[in-house]
Amino acid sequence: MSEGSFWARIRRTEGGSGLLLVAPPGLYAILLLAAPLGTILLYSFLTDGYLEIIRDFTLMNYSEAWTNELYRSVMVRSLAVSMAVTAITVLLAFPIAYFVSFHVEPSKKSLWLFLITIPFWTSYLIRVFLWKVILGYNGVVNSGLLGIGIIDEPLTFILYNVNSVVITLAHAYAPFAILPIFVALEKIDRSLLEAGQDLGESRFMTFLRVTLPLAMPGVVASILIVFIPTIGDYVTPQLVGGPEGRMIANLIQLQYLRLDNYPMGSAIAVSGMMLVVLTIFFGWAQARLFGAAFRWFNGTMPWVAAVAMAFLSIAANFGGVLLIASLLPGAVAGVLLILSWHIALLVMLKRGGGMA
Amino acid sequence: MKVNGFKLYAFCYLIFLYAPIILLPMFAFNDATVIAFPLTGFSTRWFEEMATQPTLHLAVKNSLFIAVTSAVLSTILGIFAARASTRYRFPFKAGIMGLIMLPLVLPEIIVAVSLLVVLLGLGVPLSLMTVILGHVLICTPFTIAILSSAFQSLDQSLEEAAYDLGETPASTFRLIILPLVMPGIISSLLISFTISLDEFIIAFFLAGTQPTLPVYIFSQFRFPQAVPVIMALGTILVCLSIVLLSIAEYFRRRGIARSGGKDTGGFL
Amino acid sequence: MTEKPTMIAFQDVHKYYGDYHALRGITATIRAGEFFSLLGPSGCGKTTLLRTIAGFEGIDRGVVMIDGKDMAGVPANKRPTNMVFQSYAIFPHMSVAENVGFGLRRAGLSKADLAARVGEALEMVGLKGYGARAAHALSGGQRQRVALARALILKPKVLLLDEPLSALDKKMREHMQVELIRLQRQVGITFILVTHDQEEALVMSDRIAVMFEGEIAQLADPETLYRRPNSRTVANFIGTMNFLPATVTSEMGGRIEIEAAGFGAMALEAAQAPGAVTGGEVSVGFRPETLTVLFDGQSAGDRESMATIEEVVYFGDMTYYDVRLDGTQSPVRISMRNVFGRPVLDIGTRTRVGWSPGAMVLFR
Secondary structure, three states, X not given: OHHHHHXXXXXXXXXXXXHHHHHXXXXXXXXXXHHHHHHHHHHOOOEEOOOOEEOXXXXXXXXXXXXXXXXXXXXXXXXXXXXHHHHHHHHHHHHHHHHHHHHOOHHHHHHHHHHHHHHHHOOHHHHHHHHHHHHOOOOHHHHHHHHHOOOOOOOOOOOOOHHXXXXXXXXXXXXXXXXXXXXXXXXXXXXXXHHHHHOOOOHHHHHHHHHHHHHHHHHHHHHHHHHHHHHOOOHHHHHHHOHHHOOHHHHHHHHHXXXXXXXXXXXXXXXXXXXXXXXXXXXXXXXXXXXXXXHHHOOOOOHHHHHHHHHHHHHHHHHHHHHHHHOHHHHHHHHHHXXXXXHHHHHHHHHHHHHO | OHHHHHHHHHHHXXXXXXXXXXXXHHHHOEOOOOOOOOOOOEXXXXXXXXXXXXHHHHHHHHHHHHHXXXXXXXXXXXXXXXXXXXXXOOOOHHHHHHHHHHHHOOOHHHHHHHHHHHHHHOOOOOOHHHHHHHHHHHHHHHHHHHHHHHHHOOOHHHHHHHHHOOOOHHHHHHHHHHHHHHHXXXXXXXXXXXXXXXXXXXXXXXXXXXXXXXHHHXXXXXXXXXXXXXXXXXXXXXXXXXXXXXXXXXXXXXXXXXXXXXXXXXXX | OOOOOEEEEEEEEEEEEOOEEEEEXXXXXXXXXXXXXXXXXXXXXXXXXXXXXXXXXXXXXXEEEEOOEEOOOOOHHXXXXXXXXXXXXOOOOOEHHHHHOHHHHHHOOOHHHHHXXXXXXXXXOOOXXXXXXXXXXXXXXXXXXXXXXXXXXXXXXXXXXXXOOOOOOHHHHHHHHHHHHHHHHHHOOEEEEEEOOHHHHHHHOOEEEEEEOOEEEEEEOXXXXXXOOOOHHHHHHOOOOEEEEEEEEEEEOOEEEEEEOOOEEEEEEHHHOOOOOOOOEEEEEEOHXXXXXXXXXXXXXXXXXXXXXXXXXXXXXXXXXXXXXXXOOOOEEEEEEOOOOOOOOOOOOEEEEEEOHHHOEEEO
């Protein structure tokens, strides 16, 4: 009876049994993820004393994080590196995902994916270190180029700076970028492509008008999954970045473990995350904008113009965010300016689309 | 024509992906102390030298303990979450699942410092246990991703058939659900073991004075004469990862084949 | 024939999914040993009703009784019912014998007894000697038989079948229909079949409940359901029915007199209005095979009307004529068996049509 009524009760309230089941991982995440993240946010508004943290509410940490030349340059660099890595990784990854999805026999797809993911699972630290070996003064690239006789003396601009950080991170996050795009491409019904060609489009135009839009969710996922973690990467800038390649994570580590300044470290961490959220928001707004523009011009705009506009739009956005980041003290005004510009354009395009 | 162009590009890409890994055994078996070309001669002395380093042994022991514990705990949590999200609708589902999956995209340093602040604030001493807390947090999203696809391909009428034939919910889970998702569980254990074994930042922040394998490796990079041993160690780790991943992949595919599903891709 | 005792009784059963009212007051009884079908279009609640018997769905109001016991609070694993699932739900990690013997795990049988029972059950469904096979190595028809054996081995009082034939091809389906009828006679227990295929229900069932939108529209034996549907919806769902407008001219002592377009005046018995018609504008319905296209010299069975052939569809054994009776707006369909010597008429032909008031059904 008791078992019966228990089971009946469980069956009747699906929400209850679902919550019961998700409680262990859910509570774990709340206690060890949500609460600590909240604590960091709280700490970022407190004051660092000599041996203890003073419980005074202050915005000093943020004003320091956003005005100090060192912190600011590190944040701008992190954002720039992260965006460059994202752009490179996704652009390089798309053809691979496309190749595996469309040109590899179904039976061999798993093997290709396996080959692509294997390097990702092998010791990250050692992989990063080996890039130092590849790019170093006596490294593989330099000795190779010297051996062939293309250069007379070793290249020095490829290690211990931003370039080496970008190359190494692009390598590390490659599989992350490929998989979501691949999954999106796999979902595309192949008969849609045949329909596209049947309706008189060339292969290239079919790709542009059918494949690419349908693959977009995957592209967006891979942009996010690369962009967010890379901005907080510690190992790569530490090992191959040199002094001019330091990023936010190195700064956070410095504050926490060396200077023991938890509030300052927290403020930098929170600022970094805010930067990420802001960038994603602008990217999203830009994408919406571009989508609206594309629909507006649909049919009347040659694809060259559409693609050019897409690039312009993305470039303008990245530029805009970079600008904001470099002018952090005036960030609020900048944000408002760009925001209102976006909204105005959206409204305008919507009206234009309505009239057309 | 077009296909060949793609293929060429794909091969170049694979070379880019594998470049560091190909170098690894070269330097591991090279008898020079300096990690640079040209190679000077074959030697296994770096492998032999590993035996003489007690810190390394301690680090390996610590890392194995952390990795095994984290893998088991995160897989158990993953089973709960995957079962809940594939089988039930419940309030705040998107929010709760989103929070649990958040470490998948959150930079690890954020996880590390936030845990550090809370643990020190509560007066919890840093130890291997605190590392495990962090590793379970970042491994769980991966286990959920793997286990969800295992639970997803499970026909709900199989459970109902078992109840109908007289089994209780508990015995149905044991007799029907568990055997059918077992390949997914094994693959989830192996993947989370691999992730934990390789994780550096959280261990760096939360291990206190205890070395883990990645923390040890990182510390050795400062001493050029210690690096060849690390190359040898790395070679072993790479081989180990490939073996573990192959087993994980085998079980993942067998799980899909067993429940009659269609293979749609890799680990993510 | 003596009335069989009641096996399952529904009393005002209601079921909601959130705001959706899936079962709207089901009241019905199913008798012991009968082959009962729940028939209706998808989404009508027939599967939900079946699952309330099995215990997979709780009910929000009302009573479900099995063999005289209220099933409220009795879970699926404690009910005297077993189910054959639409997907068959064969456990993929077990052999055929392990699947069939699954429910006997708790019976505490010896190995030999268990094997004997499994063997018996497999023999009953025509799978003798298949016990060692892996479940995934079976064809669709074989999986279905395994599912049947697995459910029947527990000797349930009621066997529930959720669209068991829908996954099979046409030939196999017809074969399994006969098999299921034979099996039901052999074991003698109540079978409850859910199906959306009216032909399947007519062929197999002792009685059928036709369901629409969470309610039972009509519960009757196949012949009554076909000959005297109680509403236009039921009539349309089961086979084809023609409708023509009519007016009730008088109702007296179990006789209804009507004036129907194309047919003229006729007198019907009260039983010919199962939907309880009361006066005014009604429609008169009739099956395509109850009318006859008469050829030169042929005499009518009962009464005759004049008509024009508007469409001819030739089916080999049958010919379908769409004819417009004089004085009506739209054509009605007549099906004629192509017996030897009977010609197929052309479009536009004027013809006599024979009919009988006894074949008519009156609808609101």
